[in-house]
Amino acid sequence: MTLFIFLAMLAPWIAPYSPSEIVGSSFSRPSWEHLLGTNDIGQDIFSEVVYGTRYSLMIGLLATLLSWLIGAVVGITAGWFGGVIDDILMKITTFFITIPYFPLVIVLSAFMRGSLFTTAFVLGITSWPGMAKVLRSQTMKIKSSEYITSIQGMGAGNRYLLLHHVLPEILPLMVYHVIMRFKSAILSESSLSFLGLGSAVNKSWGAILYYAQAKNAFLTDAWIWWILPPGIMIILLVFGLMMIAYGLEGSTNQRLEETNG
Secondary structure (H helix, E strand, O other): OHHHHHHHHOHHHHOOOOOOOEOOOOOOOOOOOOOOOEOOOOEEHHHHHHHHHHHHHHHHHHHHHHHHHHHHHHHHHHHHHOHHHHHHHHHHHHHHHHOOHHHHHHHHHHHOOOOHHHHHHHHHHOOOHHHHHHHHHHHHHHHOOHHHHHHHHOOOOHHHHHHHHHHHHHHHHHHHHHHHHHHHHHHHHHHHHHOOOOOOOOOOHHHHHHHHHHOOHHHOOOHHHHOHHHHHHHHHHHHHHHHHHHHHHHHHHHHHHHHHO
């Protein structure tokens, strides 16, 4: 993950060319001048892959922030206040859950002009219900615990309890779900771009795969340097995020068991 972050931050210095610049002949094979060859119009594929790291991380970050913001507000509010507020928020959450996620993303992306921010908005606005349900459940457990009841009896208000007791308790669980949403956002963006529903301006790994497939790279040796590199990058990034999330899940579950026990 550190490697991907540095790759995204230092893309202008690592990539030898601009990803949109025509720098060679079409379908050039890998060489010292073009480490991963060139695409059908002579753009350097290595530069595209490097800049694609920046775009994929940015999409994942923006979509995850929006998803986390909505999911945390809805889940914690519903779990803490209960009653009518809980009923209304959970009905809205259930409505979004009943709609298949990726078909909804495809429909919204088809109607909205593809760009970095619109793609992030679509992915974020459709991926929060799962986090909201989990945070609601955990908030309700914390609210019903004896020490919270004791503090409430001493006159503590909702704001104090939420900021000093609820949020610190559910933070590890929230971080785990944020990382999992980050992973899903990157996969979803790559899938949308591969289907031609992503940004036509920004280079992403999914967009590289889309143009490779459109230009029949599978029928030639070009698939080795045009399709494999972005595919491997997606796999490695998602694998890294999954390993971090699974590590956090183990420690989070242990902490929650100790707290509830």
